[in-house]
Amino acid sequence: MATFQFNLVSPEKLLFAGAVNQVDVPGAEGDFGVLAGHASFVTTLRPGILVMHRDSGALRVAVSGGFAEVGDAGLTILADLAMPVEDVNRETFAGYVKEADEAAAAASEGPQRDKLALRASQLRQLQAMLEG
Numbered sequence: 738m739a740t741f742q743f744n745l746v747s748p749e750k751l752l753f754a755g756a757v758n759q760v761d762v763p764g765a766e767g768d769f770g771v772l773a774g775h776a777s778f779v780t781t782l783r784p785g786i787l788v789m790h791r792d793s794g795a796l797r798v799a800v801s802g803g804f805a806e807v808g809d810a811g812l813t814i815l816a817d818l819a820m821p822v823e824d825v826n827r828e829t830f831a832g833y834v835k836e837a838d839e840a841a842a843a844a845s846e847g848p849q850r851d852k853l854a855l856r857a858s859q860l861r862q863l864q865a866m867l868e869g
Contacts (some may be wrong), residue, residue, distance in 0.1 A: 739773035742811030777810040
């Protein structure tokens with residue numbers, strides 16, 4: 738299977754840079770898969786599980802949002818938060834969910850509150866994926 742360059746970057750560091758066979762991404766408009774030679778585009782991410790497929794096996798990474806760019810150089814993801822699923826501290830993640838719920842509840846009615854409520858809902862869904 739053909740490979741392509743994949744870079745996964747969080748605000749703290751470069752988490753992964755290397756050749757992969759496929760990456761399955763939780764896009765804001767729906768999940769999508771990237772293979773070598775994929776058409777170029779840019780999209781936002783929703784909280785979810787990203788899966789990198791390599792010859793050595795698949796690696797599942799929890800992401801909480803960000804951006805993805807597919808281009809001639811491969812796929813680059815700039816994630817708000819990203820960590821391998823097996824490294825996620827469930828208590829810490831529960832704290833993120835609680836903070837998101839509180840921010841949504843405290844916001845004034847309108848588009849900002851709707852955005853915060855959606856983010857909290859997506860984080861709860863990711864929490865359920867991590868626990869299940």
